Amino acid sequence: MSRLFIFALFLLNHVSSTSHANPLTISVEQNNVFLEALLPELLNDVKLEAKIITIPSRRALVELNEGRIDANGLRLRILEERYPNIIKMDEPVLHIDFIAITKRDDIIVKSWADLAPYKVAYPAGWKIFDANVPASTKTTTVNDHMQLFNLLEIDRVHIILLSETIAHSLLKNRTDHPFRFLYPPLHSTPSYLFFHKSRQEEAHKLAEALRRLKANGAYDQLKQQTYTQ
Incomplete structure (x- = not known):
């Protein structure tokens, strides 16, 4: 159940x-x-x-x-x-913070424009990402949030986008995860x-x-x- x-x-x-x-x-x-x-x-x-x-x-x-x-x-x-x-x-x-998450140490994201060189995945239907991710970015959308971390873990994408609260809830039982939360948030909003x-x-x-x-x-x-x- x-x-x-x-x-x-x-x-x-x-x-x-x-x-x-x-x-x-x-x-x-x-x-x-x-x-x-x-x-x-x-x-x-x-x-x-x-x-x-x-x-x-x-x-x-x-x-x-x-x-x-x-x-x-x-x-x-x-x-x-x-x-x-x-x-x-x-x-x-x-109040929600939308953030970029990666495994790599060399990636720095401080604005939407910084996403352009990378392969990026985010949840399907999230208008905030549809509207702001640069058109030149190679993107993948998924319906299952945990699948984002799976794609990142197997190096299918360089960056995933998600709300900080949901990301933390998904990883709460993984204290040894390899993911880096990138700050400042790309966007914060009620x-x-x-x-x-x-x-x-x-x-x-x-x-x-x-x-x-x-x-x-x-x-x-x-x-x-x-x-x-």
Whole structure:
């Protein structure tokens, strides 16, 4: 039984004491352990039910815009201009650093332009990388985040691009890994949950719940616990 399936069952059971006629379906990105820890707290606070799934990033946008799922995250600010039926929860969930990762000691990356000479891989559907990686760069996109590290480890690519939080969560059990995280980040930005416009009321309730968690210190405590496990 997959960890994500168990997580979905936990959410449904955790809030089952308060019924909702039409539970949310939320698609979450792979390996975001903080979001997986945060969502039960938010849903329980506002007495909402949810089913949590993971679908590929690009497809998730289409399904959200068409109303086949109710929410998706984490994503950036840019989506509302491109998808008319999508609204943003008006409280950022997490500030994300997008970084380059390599095995080689001689690679220095301080800007997007520095990627041009190398073979680069990143997650399919991540618009931040589609928009900023130089057109001349030889790129590979994959749907599975761990596959990025596999490509890097067998020298199929020189650099992979990922969010720092997801990279750390994937490598948390590998203390002897050969990978170098390159700083400064290529980009830092707040990230959000996005909702279909028919779920505006739920989006507002969850934003208020998130603000309460930040105000009472529970958010910082949860983040510290998540990233030190």
